[in-house]
Amino acid sequence: MKKRVLIITYYWPPSGGAGVQRWLKFSKYLPDFDWEPVIYTPENPEVPVDDPSLLEDVRPGLEVIKQPILEPYSFYKKFIGQKKGERVNAAFLSENKAPGFKEKLSVWIRGNFFIPDSRRFWIRPSIRFLKKYLEEHPVDAIVSTGPPHSMHLIALALKKKLDIPWLADFRDPWTNIDFYPDLNLTPLADAKHRNLERKVITSCDKMVVVSRQMKTEFEELGGKNIQVITNGFDDADVGEETPESDKKFSIVHAGSLPPNRNPRILWKVLQELVTATPELADSLQIKLVGKVDISVLEDIRSHQLEPYLKLVEYVPHDEVMKILQQAQVLLLAINQTPNAKGILTGKIFEYMAACRPVLTIGPTDGDVANILNDVQAGLISDFTDEEGLKKNILEFFNRFREGNLSVNSEGIHQYSRKNLTSILAEHLNKITS
Template structure:
């Protein structure tokens, strides 16, 4: 059996969404002749922790790393035991001077990202393993895009082919919006990105928008880019049964919601609906930017809103199944929220917001699962538009990760066969 070293900063017990692909690879790639070895970290202070069961079926290499967020917590006056959310670390809303300074340092001095402290421990740990064990291929999962630099270093050092998976853009990832990065930082970041693209034998992207973007930006990427949608795990839905309240209808947003994804027009209509007598409740899972929470207060929705925070993944899926409506906010045209595919699998109607998000619009239309609106559209009854929504469950099955892993395995085989 061929051996593949999978580099992923996020892996259980971390509950970050980025860990789902490497976890599913570890489970299913052996069915296609690949034995995964996972390289990851011990623990980080931003990720919530979740028990994902027995992971001992695969070789897992764990390392320490220099965690900049531990220093960040001390710098802004947080105690070590206090939680630190992802939305909080990139928001300027009501930020103190120390928070704004910390954010500038993160955006300009940590290149390509704040996880660069994993570079040397990861290279050392993997090098010691590779010297004693044959590895046929290296696959990197980013962000954090520091992971790709680690993979490139190991690939060149041991002359092992590299495949890079991009879940989000690198140099202009969406959470850089509204933040200033100096020209030297951006120049160096582009250089590092280009070197990874040029060195990779294959590249996997989770949206067509990303494939198009990288193929245009780097001609070297055009012939080695592959689209693999984020997808969903069918097994994770086993045993879940829909349970709904008879007293009110629930709108669920699952996942992080940043300040630049704040659909104020929707909050306004939601308030109008409730004021007219409709019984509706908003339920958030994950973290929300300060501006989002301020809007909820601004429109008088705080008594109709629940903040559930982090939930174990199975409970997140249960909330998605139970929802009367599902809400999703797209960051930009190259972005598809990972939760879209779990939303599709649930069969519940979706209200999505995004500007120039044609790819999301097509997916919703082809599966007849919901509608996409601009953040600035007014005068629309979002709920009335959903009356004719009847999701095509058979169409949605093509986004099952079991099917997508087959496509990845074929591409990995082609690297060694060339």
């Protein structure tokens, strides 16, 4: 008989973007390992994008419980002059203009008054609702996934009231996240964040994080019983037929490009290369798929690279893999932040599944570098290594001209969503045995 696990997640289809993928895929494969998931998620979330195609990944018969959530975004939009129907971007990304005084003030208010985040008003109603639900429909374990970390506070309260084994999953850090300093917290607000974080990581029965560096950071904060389960790729997302490759020497980035992920060194190096190498200038295409901060576009223009630029609006996830497989080179830009070594985006695994070479800019001793080297999926250079980056681009370009630009991505099966779910199921078994 299958065990039941309640999964508390803010992001769920038809919401799109990176945040929804992890637990959508876990819930898809958990029944194969004798766990029946029950999803608890907001009825009316404020999300950057919608992607109805992800509904196809929801396992038939899956129980999904939705409750309304009250969020302050309608007031936020009115305050900064944003239209009611416009979406709020994550990671301080602004597509049309640089943040002004009102936007900066709103960030300060968000960090200091909406603790741990703007979904805090969903905590108490959810505790009341779920306590009653769980008393009538028992589960064997609870999972909370954040950010937003309000999800963890819901699970924390249920753990105290009902003593159900609890696994806390961190897709990103809490106080160690890259934009934490940008919140401009008062000492009191900072202390509140850290106190809540400490309660969560010391009260759960198991912590799961997505990278080794995150594991180390949480251990230093007092976290125990921490397991690394990375993000991954779903074999079902990779089509049986490989689409024809781009004719141009395309360097493709999929996903959002906020300011701290802007690879300024790349624009500088590419400007030098197209000036010095006419063959590259004739073949180059820079393809950015998804939301792009205005600072990135301004840097591209300032380096005279706009003629090579192709912008692609957000596309459904089921079309992303085709674009990745068509690319000549896939660009992975790591956030230039103090926690850069531990940043391990889900994007890298889908890049590897596309079997196209990955051009990475980031720490050469970080988690991404270790995985790239492990599966021989691409080349990496540090944030300031212009010569190394230039060498890597030229190596890829020469192989493109010779018609042998490909990678084997050996050993990537360990990062398949189904294999990762088997590991998750083992740890759920351990905390419930």
